[in-house]
Amino acid sequence: MKKWKNKNQEALMAFEGLTERLQNAISKLKRKGKISESDVKEVMREIRLALLEADVNFKVVKDFVKEVKNRAVGAEVLESLTPAQQIVKIVNEELIKVMGESAVSLNKSKKIPTVIMMVGLQGAGKTTTAGKLAYKLKKEENARPLMIAADVYRPAAVDQLKTVGKSIDVPVFELGTDVDPVEIVRQGMKLAEEQKNDYVIIDTAGRLQIDEKLMNELARIKELTHPDEILLTVDSMTGQNAVEVAQGFNDTLDVTGVVLTKLDGDTRGGAALSIRAVTGKPIKFIGQGEKMTALDVFYPDRMASRILGMGDMLTLIEKAQQDFDQKKAEELADKMRENTFDFNDFIEQMEQVQNMGPIEDIMKMIPGMANNPALKNVKVDPKDIEHTKAIVYSMTPDEREDPDMLNPSRRRRIAAGSGRPIQEVNRMIKQFKQMRDMMQKMTNGNFGGMENMFGGGVSGKLAKMSVNRMIKKNKKKKRAKIKKQKQQKRRKK
Template sequence: MAFDSLSEKFQNIFSGLKRKGKLTEADIKAASREIKLALLEADVNFKVVKQFTKTVSERAKGSEVLKSLTPGQQFIKIINDEMTRLLGGEIQKMEFVDKGANIFMMVGLQGAGKTTTAGKLANLLRKEKKLKPLLVACDVYRPAAIKQLQVLGEQLDIPVFTMDGETDPRLIARQGVKKANDEGYDLVIIDTAGRLQIDETLMTELVDIRDLVEPTEILLVVDGMTGQESVNVADEFNKQLDISGVVLTKMDGDTRGGAALSIAYTTGKAIKYMGVGEKLSDIELFYPDRMASRILGMGDVLSLIDKAQSMVDEEKARELEEKLRNSEFDLNDFLDQLKQLQQMGNLSSLLEMMPGAGKLKGMDLSMADGQTKQTEAIIYSMTPEERRKPQIINGSRRKRIANGSGTSVADVNRLLKGFEQSRKMMKQMGSMGKAKKGRFKMPFM
């Protein structure tokens, strides 16, 4: 995640605060200085850093901290509150019209990820809001931009409106919206052109498109890796177009993350979504309070729950519940559970959402992800009957499975032993679930 380094620094600051029985003004001053340095190193805008540390220091010097029985915890709460406020305060969800098409205009510099984000957003809103989307290709300048959007549309089974040979994006945008209104599309996402830097020609074109189609939302797509420069970009786009919100991309990379901590404060416009991976499903609503918790190393359990629920197949969940109650859970079911877990992301990204995950920073979590692949390989090397009845796997079968999966007999033994222990545990859970029918859920979730 983009805030790994910053989160680690905050955890070190908090550890020092928690060890103190009481805090003095000198302690608060020293901690504020460390926070200031950590934020500046994360490439947060210096004006934002100055205001943030000033507010935190002023609140911390009040009686609620200095006279508290748990001053360290109170100080951390103040930092969390101010971090949430810095990120925009409350979540700002999209506004949708009841009649006609919702028109979203995607704007931003070249390379920020507008085209991919347009596809991701169309896919997300089709699932969540049951909208019928149409993508409109208005980037007539970047080589292969239109083709890229068409490929995305094919992958997602979402239609893309283009006009072969037309070089005026204003006309394409207007005709795209007309097609949507004529054919009953209730979501139009316009992929506009970008530039390597802001220029007058670009802005005039975008203003013209805005005035022609009257978009419901104007979303600025910003590369989360660009740091302080993103603040200047966001400020200029906002002045010219009066953007309605921001989408941060590439927030899964090893970046300093300063953009997220600066844009909402400097523009006054909310971050509404963030891209968290390369998959077309890797886009999430931006929750300021949850992001603040993640930055401060407190985890983000609510987002983890949301992610799990979005991946759960309800019909399969009911089938699994019945199997658990009847002690019929086998290695095929175990494999299905592993696949659902993998769909949620790698173990490293999931652990980042758990409170106290900062303590695991020194671990090579890629080994755990590799273990999952090994487990899959072993199960795939079994016959259908062996997956259904693991108890029939004797010594010769174990050797064959190990050879087939490129593992050792010891690895096969370890998997079978772990599976049997899991099945016993789930059988107990299943019997408990009988007493509370309807409340028993998927064990691995």
């Protein structure tokens, strides 16, 4: 166990090093007004080492560095007023190109059900990912998925899928572990057709390594079901081994897409930068945590931005919106606008933020904060959040609704009730009021506070543009969702 843990820690450090070394290499150029071809070569050397240490495939590294270098030594770059920015732009564009240009959506059948076959080695998180995908489809499309338990070899695999299905209220078809997996899938498909399920997600068997028996079984299931998607689940911590696994499954099954699991926090880089380039298969989803909500569409441009430490506002906004319904969001906006945001709302928002993941990871998605040296090693202790909650819960209902009535004697009583120092209580109340004022300004259209918070006009403007773009996108998405729900209701009738 200790050896496995140390191996994971080394992989974590390698991925963190990718972001850090890329930023350090580029920062050397930013300190120079003009750069030469030799400066570019030195930076390319740093970038090559950073990618190799992050366990990116050697051929991918070679092609990537060559492409960036060819573009970076052009006269329009070297003779420009801001050559360092030009090179950052080139590196960003080439990272996006390597990872697949744009997000790739699920292949869907013209008639129900759409069949999704999950494949991968043991331990990659295939069963959990099947549940996450089922939950995502159910929540976002109002779909009725059915999961089929076709892994009869791994101990408790069927029980695990049943437990996952129960937790997200999605049915699981199983015939135990004594029936041939192909027969289980055959009967499961028949049930899905009878029940008119929108999706069928087949959780197939894995192995510790690829073998002929496994591949023959998977090939038989593919021949029986003609799946619309064959999603290969790959553990992103395995680096170049992930690419070898992807090639092995692809040679036999011709997979349609990849899901990268265990991409928590800063564990990004090697596999994401290698798989698409080597196999030609798109990364469709990334798993970032154990919760059933922790499955996101893979956006190459957002990942490139995060690798370069430029933040990821769009993903941050999407994470926030996952836990909000429209009515609550409108009520909250009204409270911010009218400056009636109180401690009850504060606690509710704090819990929403906790559901989004570790605070330090969320902060890295904010432009300007990702590169901030002061935030590099910031770790927010969950106990601090609990202490804040304890202070609020020690207030009376009237005090929570009207923070302005918290005079010194009330604050002393709250400190005693929560078991926290009076200085901590005073600091928390002051920070709450400052946050409330900033939220009111931003809600009323004053983004000046946002620009200052993000460390400069450019980052602030980027954040503002991201917010506006996401608002428009969500309105369009909501209209499309309502339209689809109406079509599904008519079809089921």
